Amino acid sequence: MMAEPMDDYLAVHFVQRSNWLRAAVLGANDGILSTSSLAIGVAAASDLRDPILLATLAGLVAGALSMAAGEYVSVSSQTDVEKADIMREKAELEEMPEVELQRLATIYEERGLSKETAQLVAVELTEKDALAAHVRDELGINDVSKAHPIQAALASGASFTVGGVLPLLVALFMPIGQMEIYLYGSAILFLAFLGAVSAKTGGSPILKPVLRITFWGTVAMGITALIGYLFGVNLG
Structure with missing residues (x-):
């Protein structure tokens, strides 16, 4: 069996999807839930x-x-914080390189390496690219977890739109007589589907996300409907 190329070592994992998946799920969930709740109210x-x-x-x-x-x-804002920390780390490397080297060695030692091996690894990584080593291992910033504002904004806005269109179609085509029931039932189905898709995309079990998203969706829509009934404002 051929070894997997190092460039593709994350291909079978799901962590690289976490940033855009979080934004997309949040956007779609809000699109379905807030729009349905508003329509129900x-x-x-x-x-x-x-x-x-x-x-x-x-x-x-x-x-x-x-x-x-x-x-x-x-x-x-997260990106600004990361950039500020990187600049601070760069300054510390220039001002006290020996202290930073020992700090890096301590990190590796705490992860399980022997003192000698940790020191050797720290020295070699420092010689190759000291700032990259400290950014990755001391600050915990890497290409997988790095924030991408435009990607997150597009994923969130687009997924909200898709989620919000669904209750709009229900409000447009379903009978007006029991509109609250149609909106609630369809929203729960949409939310359950979203929970299943997000779990599948993220490589996690399906049942728990589905139960979580439908439970809180029911709570939100129930409270909104209750407010509509209690105020009893005649909009017709």
């Missing part, structure tokens, strides 16, 4: 389709833009 207070459609469409557009912008700002 309005449907509980109105017998007409137009107010439901208007609220759902407005929630979809505003939510998608908000998710994309929020994700970009959030991940950009």
Whole structure:
């Protein structure tokens, strides 16, 4: 059996998907849940389709833009912190290289290497690229976990849009008489499907994510429907 090329050693793992998968699942979940909850709340207070459609469409557009912008700002802040730490580490390497070398050796020793081997590894990695070694092993920043603001924003905004379109279609085509029930039932199905897909994509068991996402979805939509009934505002 041929050895797997080192460039592809992560191909069979799922950790490299974690950044965009997190943003996509969060966006789709919010798209389904917030748009459905908004539609259910309005449907509980109105017998007409137009107010439901208007609220759902407005929630979809505003939510998608908000998710994309929020994700970009959030991940950009993380990137700024990473860059600041890298610059700080670079300065420390210039000011006290011996201290940083011993710090690196201590890290390897704490991971299980003998004192002599840890020192040897630290010296060799420092000679090759001291900053890269410290960024990776001291700060924990690497290509897999590194933040990507634009990727996260696009994944979040696009997935919110896809998730939000689903309850919009339900509000558009399902009978108005029991709209809350149709919205709730379809949202639970969409959320369960999302939980299963995200678990499969991430290589984890399916049941737990599905139960988690449907439970909290039920809670959110139930509270929203209750508010609509309690206020009893006549939108029709």
